[in-house]
Structure formats: C-alpha cells, structure tokens
Amino acid sequence: xxKKPRSLVRAAFSAVTLVMTMLLLSGCGNxxxxxxxxxxxxxxxxxxxxxxxxxxxxxxxxxxxTFIIVWRYRATNKKxxxxxxxxxxxxxxxxxxxxxxxxxxxxxxxxVRYTHELEPAKALASDKEEVTVQVVSLNWKWLFxxxxxxxxxxxxxxxxxxxxxxxEITADSPMNSFWIPxxxxxxxxxxxxxxxLHLQADEPGTYFGTAANFTGEHFENMxxxxxxxxxxxxxxxxxxxxxxxxxxxxxxxxxMSKPTEKEEPTLYSSFPEGIxxxxxxxxxxxxxxxxxxxxxxxxxxxxxxxxANANSEEDSSAxxxx
Amino acid sequence: xxxxxxxxxxxxxVTGDPLIYGADVSxxxxxxxxxxxxxxxxxxxxxxxxxxxxxxHKKIGIMYILAAIVMLFRGGVDAVMMRTQLAFPDLxxxxxxxxxxxxxxxxxxxxxxxxxxxxxxxxxxxVPLQIGARDVAFPFLNSLSFWLFFxxxxxxxxxxxxxxxxxxxxxxxxxxxxxxFNPGVGQNFYIWGIQISGIGSLAxxxxxxxxxxxxxxxxxxxxxxPMFTWSVFAASTTIIxxxxxxxxxxxxxFLDRFFGAHFFTLDGGGNPMMYIxxxxxxxxxxVYIVVLPxxxxxxETVATFARKRLFGYASxxxxxxxxxxxxxxxxxxxxxxxxxxxxxxxxxAVTTMIIAIPTGVKIFNWLFTMxxxxxxxxxxxxxxxxxxxxxxxxxxxxVMLSVAPADFQFHNSYFLIAHFHQVxxxxxxxxxxxxLYYWWPKMFGFKLNEYLGKWAFWLxxxxxxxxxxxxxxxxLDGMTRRISVFSDPDWQGLNVASTIGAYxxxxxxxxxxxxxxxxxxxxxxxxxxxxWDARTxxxxxxxxxxxxxxxxxxxxxxxxxxxxxxxxxxxxxxxxQLGPIEPIHMPKNSAIGPIMGAFWFIAGFGLVFHWxxxxxxxxxxxxxxxxxxxxxxxxxxxxxxxxxxERTEAKLRGGAV
Numbered sequence: 001x002x003k004k005p006r007s008l009v010r011a012a013f014s015a016v017t018l019v020m021t022m023l024l025l026s027g028c029g030n031x032x033x034x035x036x037x038x039x040x041x042x043x044x045x046x047x048x049x050x051x052x053x054x055x056x057x058x059x060x061x062x063x064x065x066t067f068i069i070v071w072r073y074r075a076t077n078k079k080x081x082x083x084x085x086x087x088x089x090x091x092x093x094x095x096x097x098x099x100x101x102x103x104x105x106x107x108x109x110x111x112v113r114y115t116h117e118l119e120p121a122k123a124l125a126s127d128k129e130e131v132t133v134q135v136v137s138l139n140w141k142w143l144f145x146x147x148x149x150x151x152x153x154x155x156x157x158x159x160x161x162x163x164x165x166x167x168e169i170t171a172d173s174p175m176n177s178f179w180i181p182x183x184x185x186x187x188x189x190x191x192x193x194x195x196x197l198h199l200q201a202d203e204p205g206t207y208f209g210t211a212a213n214f215t216g217e218h219f220e221n222m223x224x225x226x227x228x229x230x231x232x233x234x235x236x237x238x239x240x241x242x243x244x245x246x247x248x249x250x251x252x253x254x255x256m257s258k259p260t261e262k263e264e265p266t267l268y269s270s271f272p273e274g275i276x277x278x279x280x281x282x283x284x285x286x287x288x289x290x291x292x293x294x295x296x297x298x299x300x301x302x303x304x305x306x307x308a309n310a311n312s313e314e315d316s317s318a319x320x321x322x
Numbered sequence: 323x324x325x326x327x328x329x330x331x332x333x334x335x336v337t338g339d340p341l342i343y344g345a346d347v348s349x350x351x352x353x354x355x356x357x358x359x360x361x362x363x364x365x366x367x368x369x370x371x372x373x374x375x376x377x378x379h380k381k382i383g384i385m386y387i388l389a390a391i392v393m394l395f396r397g398g399v400d401a402v403m404m405r406t407q408l409a410f411p412d413l414x415x416x417x418x419x420x421x422x423x424x425x426x427x428x429x430x431x432x433x434x435x436x437x438x439x440x441x442x443x444x445x446x447x448x449v450p451l452q453i454g455a456r457d458v459a460f461p462f463l464n465s466l467s468f469w470l471f472f473x474x475x476x477x478x479x480x481x482x483x484x485x486x487x488x489x490x491x492x493x494x495x496x497x498x499x500x501x502x503f504n505p506g507v508g509q510n511f512y513i514w515g516i517q518i519s520g521i522g523s524l525a526x527x528x529x530x531x532x533x534x535x536x537x538x539x540x541x542x543x544x545x546x547x548p549m550f551t552w553s554v555f556a557a558s559t560t561i562i563x564x565x566x567x568x569x570x571x572x573x574x575x576f577l578d579r580f581f582g583a584h585f586f587t588l589d590g591g592g593n594p595m596m597y598i599x600x601x602x603x604x605x606x607x608x609v610y611i612v613v614l615p616x617x618x619x620x621x622e623t624v625a626t627f628a629r630k631r632l633f634g635y636a637s638x639x640x641x642x643x644x645x646x647x648x649x650x651x652x653x654x655x656x657x658x659x660x661x662x663x664x665x666x667x668x669x670x671a672v673t674t675m676i677i678a679i680p681t682g683v684k685i686f687n688w689l690f691t692m693x694x695x696x697x698x699x700x701x702x703x704x705x706x707x708x709x710x711x712x713x714x715x716x717x718x719x720x721v722m723l724s725v726a727p728a729d730f731q732f733h734n735s736y737f738l739i740a741h742f743h744q745v746x747x748x749x750x751x752x753x754x755x756x757x758l759y760y761w762w763p764k765m766f767g768f769k770l771n772e773y774l775g776k777w778a779f780w781l782x783x784x785x786x787x788x789x790x791x792x793x794x795x796x797x798l799d800g801m802t803r804r805i806s807v808f809s810d811p812d813w814q815g816l817n818v819a820s821t822i823g824a825y826x827x828x829x830x831x832x833x834x835x836x837x838x839x840x841x842x843x844x845x846x847x848x849x850x851x852x853x854w855d856a857r858t859x860x861x862x863x864x865x866x867x868x869x870x871x872x873x874x875x876x877x878x879x880x881x882x883x884x885x886x887x888x889x890x891x892x893x894x895x896x897x898x899q900l901g902p903i904e905p906i907h908m909p910k911n912s913a914i915g916p917i918m919g920a921f922w923f924i925a926g927f928g929l930v931f932h933w934x935x936x937x938x939x940x941x942x943x944x945x946x947x948x949x950x951x952x953x954x955x956x957x958x959x960x961x962x963x964x965x966x967x968e969r970t971e972a973k974l975r976g977g978a979v
Contacts, residue, residue: 031798033731047728055718062685066710069689073628075696083694087631096686097637100679108672111725115668118727120661174498175594177659177734181800185730188660190595191497191588195661208810212734212802214491216498217419220805283588 032181037207037228038200040118040184047114054107058100120187121196124164131159134276135169137176137189137211139259140218145276151241152248154256156265158227160234161204167197170280172257177212180226186212192283194276201228221262241267248272336486339420341403346483375911377461378869382468383446384765387758389472390440393431394831396479400428402828405789409821411807421806422489423508427482429492434516435475437612437746440754442467442526444615445554447765448757449530451860452548454539454878456871459532461909462951462958463525469919470522477926478515481508485930488512491804493601494575496586496594501579507930509579514926517572520565527561530554539859541878545639548858548881549632550757552639553618556646557611563650564607571600580932595660602653610649613745614642616753617684620706623756624688626856627703628695631882634687641680641687648677658726659733667726674724678717685710700854701775705756708783712748716741719794734804737797740790747786755782763853767865768845774837781830789823792816857885864974870908870962873971874900903968905961912958918947 036042073080123130134145144153159165169178171189179186183199201207211222229237248256248271336342360366373381404424407416416424446464450457458464481487488508490499499509534555538547547555575597577583584590586597625632632638654662654670688710697703719741723729732738763769796816801808808817846853852861862884863872876898880886891897925940927933 031795032800033737033798041731044728044731047725048722048731051722051725051728052718055721058682059714059718062689062714063711065689066707069692070697070707073692073695073697075629075698081694082629082696084630084696086694087633087635087691089634089690092686092690093634093637093683096683097679100682104675104679107721107725108675111671111675111727112668114725114727115671116664118730119664120730174503175495179734179800179802181731185727186659186733187730188657190660193661208800210800210802214422214498214804216503217422217489219422220418220807223809 032208036182036184037205038183038202039124040199041182043114043118044185047110047118050110051107054103057103118185120185120198122198123166124198124200126164126200128163130164130166132166132168133157133159135167135178135189136276136279137169137171137173137178137215137222138257139173139216140222141260141263142178142209142211142222142224143256145271146238146241147276149238149241150270151238151244152268152271153241154266154268155222155224155263156227156267157209157224158229158234158237159201160231161201161228163231164198164200167199168276169195169197170276171215172279172282174215175213176215176222178209179212180207180209182207183226188213192280194280201226204228204230204233216259218259218261224265242269244269248275250275334484336483341420342483349483370913371911374916375465375913377457377465377909377912377915379446379450379458379461379464380765380867380869382464383443383448385468386439386443386446386471389475390436390443393435393439393475397428397431397436398828398831400424400431402824404428405821405824407806408808409818416806418806419489422804423487425804426488426491426494426512427478430478430488430512430516432746433492433608433612434519435471435478437750437754438519438523439471439475440758441557441612441615442471442523444619444754444757444761445526445530445558447761448860449533449551449554450537451764451863451867451871452551452858453534453537453542454859454872454875455533455537456875456906457909458529459537460529462912462915462955463529465912465915466918467522467526467529469915470525470922471519473919473923473926474515474517474519474522477518477923477930478511480927481511481515485511493605495601496575496578496597497588499575500587501582502587510576510930510932513572513576513579514930517569517576518922518926520568520572523561524565524569527558527565530558531562534558539872539875539878542883545636546878546881546883549621549635549638550615550618550858553614553616553621553642556642557614560607560611560614560646560649564604564611567600568604568608571597571604574600576929580929598657598660599653602656603650606653606656607646607649609742609746610645613749613753614646616709616750616757617642619753619757619760620688620709622856622858623702623706623760624691625882626760626854627700627706628692628697629855630691630695632687633691633693634683635881637683638687641683644680645677648673652677655724655726655729658729671724671726671729675721678721678724681717685714700759701770701772701779702756702760702854704776704779705752705759708779709748709752709756712744712752712786716744716748720745732797734802735797736793736801736803739803740793740797743790743793744786747790760854761860763848764851764860764865764867767848768841769848769853770841771837771845774833774840778830778833778837781826781833785823785826785828785830787823788826789820792819792823796820852884855888857882859884862887868970868974870906870967873903873906873967876900903964903971905963906967907959907961910958910960912951914947914951918944921947 033041033048034045036045132147134147136143136145141155142157144157146152167178167187169187169189170193171191173191175191176189177186178189178197180199183201184197187195187197189195205228207226207228209224209226211219215222227237244267246266246268248268250272253272253275335346360369373385376382403416404421407413407421446458449455485507488494488499488504488511490504490509490512494509494512497503499512534547534551574583574585578585578587578592584592586592586594588594621632621638652670652674654666655674658667658670688706699707719737723732723738723741732741759770759775793816796813799810799812799816801810801813848865851864853865854861859876859878860867862876876883876887887898921940921943923940925937925944928935928937928940
C-alpha cells in the first residue's frame with residue numbers, strides 16, 4: 001500500500017471513532033422507547049435488552065475475530081501461517097452452526113412466551129377499574145371517544161395514571177398505526193376493524209403520541225399529547241370537557257371526517273351514541289355486526305369471528321389467523 | 323381549442339415546482355446533447371447494431387449496469403433532497419406532497435430500477451464466463467428482459483415530469499393507493515413501471531436457472547460451481563417463485579383502479595389486508611433475491627484476495643439454499659402490528675430468527691477463508707471487509723426487529739429505516755460495488771483507478787455510519803418514517819447528523835463517477851485477463867472477453883479450476899488439453915427486443931392515462947413482435963468460422979492460445 005492511502009485510512013478511522021463517541025455520549029439522553037413509563041413498554045424494553053445481550057454473545061466475538069484475522073493475515077505480514085488448501089473442518093463448522101442455533105432457540109422460546117404475554121388485546125392485570133378510549137384515525141387527525149363519559153377529543157388524549165386503559169382502535173382513513181412509545185408498542189388502525197390495545201401510564205406526565213403508518217399528504221401532523229393525570233385531575237378534566245361548547249353530531253362527524261391539514265387539540269362535550277360502532281361497520285355489507293379484532297378472551301373472539309362469518313363470507317378471510 | 327390544449331397540458335405536465343422545471347430543462351438539454359453527439363460523430367448505426375440490438379450477455383450486462391448507475395443517481399438525489407428537508411424542516415425545502423412523492427420514488431427506484439438491474443448486470447457478465455458457456459441459454463429472451471426493464475424504468479421515471487409521481491409509499495398499500503384516496507395517474511405509473519419490468523425480471527430468473535442447469539462446462543458438477551454461480555441459482559429460483567406473486571398483486575391493483583374492482587377496497591367486500599400479505603409474500607423474498615448474489619460476490623472476492631480456497635463450500639451452498647427457502651415463510655414480520663394474534667406472530671417471529679443462523683454461518687465461513695490466508699486489499703476486497711461489520715450489526719438489529727412484541731416499539735420508526743438501509747447498503751450495495759470493481763477489468767479490459775476508489779470507499783463508509791447510526795436513535799425516540807416535518811426539538815440534532823452522512827455518501831458517489839471517468843483515459847490495462855490472480859474460469863480468457871467467450875471450452879476437474887490450472891502449470895505439469903478450435907454457433911442480433919420494449923412502453927403509457935386508443939395498438943405491437951420472433955427464430959443463428967476465431971485469439975493473447 002502506498003503512503004497516501006495509509007494516511008487516508010488513519011484519517012477515516014479517527015473520523016469514525018469521533019462520530020461514534022459523539023453518538024454514544026448523546027446516547028445517554030432519554031430515548032422514549034428506552035425510558036418506559038408503563039408496564040407494557042417496560043416489558044418490551046426488557047425484551048429488547050435480552051435480545052441485544054443474546055446477540056452480543058455472537059456479534060462481539062465476530063467483530064473482534066474479524067479485526068484480528070484481517071490484521072494478522074495481511075499479505076505484508078510474512079510471519080503468519082499460510083495454508084491455501086485448508087478449507088474444511090467438521091469441528092469448526094459444527095461450532096458455528098451450533099452456537100447460533102442454541103442462541104436462536106433460547107431467543108425463540110423467550111419470544112413466543114412474550115408474544116402471548118404481551119398480546120395487545122389482553123387486558124392488563126390491575127385492581128383498579130379499566131378506562132376505555134375509542135380511537136379513530138381520520139385524515140389527518142385523531143378522534144378520541146370516551147364512551148363511559150360521553151365526551152370526545154381531537155388530537156389530545158387524557159388518561160388517569162396507574163389505571164389500565166383499553167384502546168379500541170379503528171380508522172375512517174387509509175390504514176394508520178396508533179403509537180405512544182413511552183407507554184408501549186403500536187397497533188394498526190384499520191377501517192372495518194376494531195383493534196384492541198391495552199396500555200397503562202405508571203406515573204403522571206405528558207407523553208408523545210403519534211401516527212406510525214403513512215396515510216397521505218398531511219400525515220406528519222397526526223401527533224398528539226398524552227396527559228396522564230391523577231384520578232382527581234382526571235375527573236376535573238372530564239368536567240372541563242363536559243362543559244365544552246363543542247359537540248359532535250352525526251352531521252358534524254361527516255364534516256370532521258373530511259381531510260383537513262392540521263387540527264388543534266379540541267374537547268367535545270358529547271357525541272352520538274354508537275358512533276364508533278357505526279364507523280367500524282360503515283364499509284361492511286348487510287350491516288354485518290361489529291366484531292372485535294383480538295378481544296380480551298378467546299371465547300369472545302371466536303364468537304365475534306363466528307358472527308362475522310355468518311354475516312359476510314369476504315370478511316371471514318381476514319380472520320383466518322385466529 | 324387553445325384553452326383545451328392549455329388545460330390538458332397543465333394536467334399532463336407536472337407544473338408549479340421550480341425543482342421540476344429545473345429537471346425538465348436538464349432532461350431536454352441532456353437528450354439534445356446525446357442526440358447531437360450521436361449525430362455529429364455518426365454513431366447511430368454503431369449504437370443500434372453494436373448495443374441496442376445485441377444479444378451478447380456481456381453487452382447486455384453493461385447496459386444493465388449503466389442504467390443502474392443512472393438510477394442510483396436519481397434515487398440518490400431523492401435521498402439527499404429528503405435528508406435536506408429533514409435537517410431543516412422549518413425551511414420548507416419540500417412541501418408535504420412533494421416529499422411524499424420523493425420517498426415513494428426513492429424506494430421504488432432503488433429496489434426495482436437500481437438494485438435489480440445492477441444484479442442482473444452482474445449475472446449477465448459473470449455467469450456464462452464463470453461456468454464456461456458461450457452465452458446464456460436464451461440470448462434473445464435476455465435482450466427482451468433488458469428492454470422490458472428499461473421500458474418499465476423509463477415509464478416510471480417519466481411520472482416525474484408528466485402526470486405526477488406516485489406518493490403512496492414504495493409498496494403502495496391500499497386503500498391509500500386506490501382511486502378513492504389517490505385519483506391521479508401517479509399510482510398507474512407505479513403499477514405499469516413495475517409490471518413491465520417485473521415480467522423482464524421473471525424471464526431473467528428462468529433464463530439463468532436454465533443457463534446454470536444446462537450450460538456448464540464438461541466436468542463442472544453442481545458442487546463444483548463457483549459460489550457466485552450458486553448464489554445466482556438460488557436468487558433466480560427465488561425470483562421464479564416470488565415474482566409471479568408481484569405480477570398478480572399489481573394486476574389486481576390495476577383491476578381495482580381501472581375497472582373499479584374491489585379486491586383491495588374498503589367497501590364492496592374487498593380487503594386491503596390481502597394486498598399487504600401478497601405484496602410482502604413477494605417483498606420479503608425480494609430482499610433475499612438481491613442480497614444472495616452479494617453473498618456470492620463476497621465468496622469470490624474473499625477467496626481470491628486471501629489467496630485461499632473458500633472455507634466450508636458445502637455449508638455455504640446449504641446455507642444459501644436454506645435462506646432462499648425460508649425467505650418465503652417470514653413475510654408477516656412486516657406487519658406484526660396488524661393484529662394477527664399471538665400464534666401467527668410467534669410463528670413468523672421464529673421463522674425470521676431462523677434465517678439469522680445460515681447467514682451467521684456464512685459470515686464465519688468468510689472469516690475462516692481469510693484465516694491463514696495472504697490478504698491483499700485492493701478495492702473489491704475493501705468493500706468485502708467493510709461489509710462484515712456493517713452486515714453483522716444490521717443483522718443484529720434485524721433479530722431485534724424479529725422479536726414480535728418488541729417490534730411493536732420499532733415498527734415504522736426510524737429504527738426500522740436504519741435497519742433496512744444498513745443491510746441493503748452494507749450488504750447489497752457494498753456487495754455489488756465489490757463485484758463491479760472485481761469484474762470491471764473483465765468487462766472493459768482495464769482496472770479502475772485505485773486511489774480515487776479508496777477515497778470513494780472511505781467516504782461511502784463514513785457517510786454510511788454517520789447517516790444511519792443516528793437514525794436508530796431517533797427511531798428509539800419515537801420518530802416515525804414518512805414525515806416531512808417534526809415537532810420534537812430533540813430530534814433535530816440527530817437528523818442533522820444523518821443528513822451530513824447522506825451528503826458524504828453523495829460525495830462518495832461523485833468520487834466513483836470521477837473514478838470511472840478518470841480511468842477511461844488513464845488506466846492500468848488488463849493484459850493477461852487475470853489481473854487479480856483469481857481462481858475461476860472467467861479469468862482464464864482475455865479481457866474483455868471475445869464475443870464467443872471461450873475459443874475451446876475447458877474440461878473442469880475442481881472447484882477453483884483456473885487456480886488449479888495455474889498451479890499445475892507452475893509445477894511444470896501438462897496444461898489443459900484443449901481440443902481443436904471448431905466453428906462456433908452464435909445467436910444473431912435482434913431488433914425485436916428494443917422494438918417490443920418500445921411497444922410495451924406505449925401500451926403502458928396508454929394504460930396509465932386510460933387512453934385505450936394508445937394502449938391497444940401498443941399491446942397489438944407486442945403481439946406482432948411475438949409472432950415476428952416465432953417465425954424468424956430459426957434464422958437467428960450463425961457460425962463463426964475457425965480462421966476468424968484463430969485470428970481473434972492470436973490478437974487477444976499475443977499469439978499463444
């Protein structure tokens with residue numbers, strides 16, 4: 001190698017090291033997924049850490065071995081062995097088929113267990129009463145309905161801390177995805193479907209909520225604040241919403257569901273009963289009944305799927321997964 | 323009348339954006355420039371006879387690679403524009419709708435019109451030479467495949483200035499890509515651009531399978547094939563099972579959009595989830611289709627530049643075959659969050675993890691090919707070595723994504739974006755660059771300048787990490803893909819860093835262009851045909867290879883036949899016993915390939931705008947071409963006489979055969 005490329009190599013190494021150090025230092029900041037505020041996000045983080053550790057068992061030695069081999073067996077190092085015909089070893093190949101297989105088996109067992117445990121449709125264990133929020137993705141805003149309280153909001157979500165929240169999610173827009181990273185993973189919002197997602201905020205605070213699946217032109221404006229409050233503040237907030245002059249009617253929903261570029265957070269004191277169910281079933285034929293996609297108990301799911309089967313053959317094709 | 327024309331033109335041409343006017347002007351100027359140069363130097367005949375109508379696999383390969391580099395430029399400009407917007411979202415460099423078009427075309431161009439043609443380019447140039455064949459099994463079909471790809475690519479790129487680009491993401495999920503939410507012609511360009519080039523890809527897959535199965539030199543059993551050929555075989559097999567799914571999916575989407583069918587609509591009994599399943603049943607195998615040949619390239623370069631046999635050949639073959647089979651059983655990991663239920667998610671999570679095993683084994687085998695070797699570091703080897711850490715880290719984030727419940731936190735975030743760019747650039751792009759540098763002397767008879775190549779290499783690598791490492795972090799901080807503005811000030815710094823990386827990669831690309839330009843005028847000539855002291859048959863013939871490739875087909879005895887032959891000669895043993903030169907049977911050039919491509923383009927353009935008066939004659943033209951070919955196929959062959967072969971060989975080898 002001539003002189004010039006070698007100094008180039010050195011410059012490149014130092015540049016990369018510098019950038020990596022900067023990244024690691026900035027890595028100490030609070031990244032939402034790494035800074036969970038609820039039980040689901042916590043378990044998901046545990047799982048992420050387990051995966052990284054298991055992978056590192058292979059990755060770290062591989063990176064070190066790569067460096068050593070490339071350095072030691074460079075052609076200019078005449079002291080190193082040279083065995084051009086050596087190209088097979090049963091022992092070595094067994095080792096590197098074996099170790100990844102063992103690691104993947106371990107990871108697979110953990111994953112399968114967690115997949116069942118963290119099934120988003122499963123209710124969270126808690127001695128406190130569950131809150132239900134119905135979520136509708138519209139172009140380009142989120143509509144939140146609180147069926148128990150009869151109030152609604154757009155682009156802002158308030159939930160009581162330390163109480164499980166059951167989100168029922170649908171879309172009156174192209175397929176979207178509903179995500180509050182600090183509380184837990186996302187689930188798709190799809191028309192003609194009601195998806196269940198159970199989350200909980202362990203402490204009061206303001207969290208970031210966002211849309212994660214592209215729905216068209218002003219998709220970027222579909223984020224919202226999640227306020228987790230004490231029970232008392234929650235009650236107070238409900239009263240505040242109830243006194244809002246804004247209401248949702250079937251007609252005003254029609255207006256609301258039309259595309260708008262950007263919506264400010266708004267409270268609504270009422271909405272027509274059953275509007276969520278009507279939104280979900282709006283695209284089905286023959287008034288097929290609402291079916292919950294992945295509801296709390298297996299029995300319920302089957303029953304719902306059966307209803308769907310009975311009503312519409314086409315719909316059933318989407319539920320073969322159960 | 324004039325008003326009508328005005329109105330038509332304002333919808334037909336994309337208007338209003340100065341960036342697009344700039345592009346319009348440069349496209350017109352470049353076209354005029356090309357036409358002028360060709361006319362001035364009287365090169366039209368040369369272009370038509372020697373290139374456009376050729377059925378020679380080497381020339382078709384070069385045309386593929388040329389087109390791929392142009393598309394890499396286009397896709398790269400898209401990327402740099404997106405990164406500019408994201409570094410300074412407040413400046414509104416791109417409006418939301420323009421941004422949405424650009425991320426859509428970036429994805430489509432990079433996968434369909436950059437990675438695929440670069441891959442087919444390498445297939446074409448290398449496979450026949452590596453297995454000791456004179457061309458591919460179906461040379462005319464090969465030309466047709468290229469022209470279908472080219473027609474599709476041009477049709478898709480035209481949407482930039484005519485009619486408007488698609489803007490529903492690179493996989494165009496309905497209902498967003500349906501007429502309800504996307505009434506313009508952009509999605510039609512998407513469908514027909516992909517459909518036409520997809521037929522070409524399928525034909526190429528068949529062509530290379532047959533070539534590899536039927537046209538290997540005598541003595542080259544399957545288990546003596548060079549590893550790149552094995553990777554082409556694995557990728558082509560995957561193509562013939564995966565691409566029909568894409569064709570049908572695009573056809574159904576077309577029926578929805580054109581005839582108002584309800585396969586994927588919300589109402590009328592349609593189901594958008596079916597599209598998402600179908601497109602990923604193609605889409606997941608597709609990523610293995612493009613990465614397997616890169617694995618093949620690394621297997622060649624690592625053995626050549628470590629001057630050692632490839633370690634664990636049988637393991638390598640087995641790993642590759644396993645990867646291409648399992649790749650068909652992992653598609654649902656692209657939508658764990660669609661609510662398929664725990665059992666379905668668990669199944670697809672486990673199948674996805676399983677792929678990590680054979681991939682890991684391949685890494686170990688490459689490492690132990692270098693172990694006790696004598697490693698030199700010309701550019702192809704540098705790309706090979708850089709691939710290992712890039713792919714290992716990308717593989718780890720891939721395993722992280724495969725853990726279904728954790729994926730709920732990564733899905734559609736920048737963590738995912740960083741992951742797939744890391745494996746696609748670190749795996750596919752690095753691999754194809756390694757291949758391009760490695761076989762460049764075989765294509766053109768000279769080596770690319772190493773000094774500029776090393777600059778390009780380091781800039782690419784630095785840019786790559788600076789661009790994508792921050793994206794993992796910003797993804798963990800909740801930033802989702804496909805947004806052109808963001809409100810969280812914490813994301814700004816990481817996005818600026820990522821943009822700097824993108825610009826460094828852009829600079830690296832310019833270095834490569836400069837490298838090619840410089841090397842055309844000042845270069846080291848490849849006089850021996852074996853400039854790397856390599857191991858496989860393609861290096862036993864002169865560079866560039868004569869049109870018939872091998873004057874006499876050699877008899878193969880071992881895996882690294884050319885290396886063994888050199889060893890035998892060095893030991894003073896008898897060299898290859900090559901038989902006498904006989905007249906060589908060759909395919910004739912055919913104009914039907916480019917003409918049929920042009921008809922497909924016309925038909926596609928008509929279907930995009932729902933102009934049946936244009937689409938129907940276009941499709942008729944396609945059928946006329948098929949008939950013409952059927953009735954002229956028997957005249958499409960000729961023999962090269964022995965004297966001519968002897969003359970050529972004497973010239974190329976300086977007298978000695």
